[in-house]
Amino acid sequence: EIVLTQSPGTLSLSPGERATLSCRASQSVSSSYLAWYQQKPGQAPRLLIYGASSRATGIPDRFSGSGSGTDFTLTISRLEPEDFAVYYCQQYGSSVLTFGGGTKVEIK
């Protein structure tokens, strides 16, 4: 089973700053099957990025995804107040779907 490790665990930033979140896989992941989600307290997760770099419907262009193989990145170019949340990466391979442990983006 592929293990996804997200870093940092917590990111303390101010609105307007750039956020860079990392997701590292224990073995190579198909870019087609790498996604990112945002979750706010008390809410279900929301799909942000699929296929490593494609934005889901309605997702602002300040969110971007990149990477391949074992290293993937979610970048938020300029943090808006509504972007402070927990972010999860997710992969699918060998009939198993796994999530990373999450990165919390908090207001500094």
Add this chain to the structure above:
Amino acid sequence: QVQLVQSGAEVKKPGASVKVSCKASGYTFTNFYMHWVRQAPGQGLEWMGIINPSSGGTSYAQKFQGRVTMTRDTSTGTVYMELSSLRSEDTAVYYCARGVRIVDLDYWGQGTLVIVSS
């Protein structure tokens, strides 16, 4: 619009079973796989398995093999997740989520809190 509406919260005793429902609307039910994901209090997301609403075929995470059963009712557009031999560690919010491109989870239910306590 796409909606996934789950059944209400449950309180169960250790050793019991729970069955959570997820009613889909706003799209063709049999065209999209459905996943179940759970989240223990203050913890991350954990995938439980997937069901093909068209065929009824399932695939479960190894951790839940033998304890989880996912089914569907095409007449009502509802999928079900039953978890047996409950223990305190199963206390969590359980989500159904539609899989677009099979594995990208684009719509989620509101979540069902299951509490396992003696």
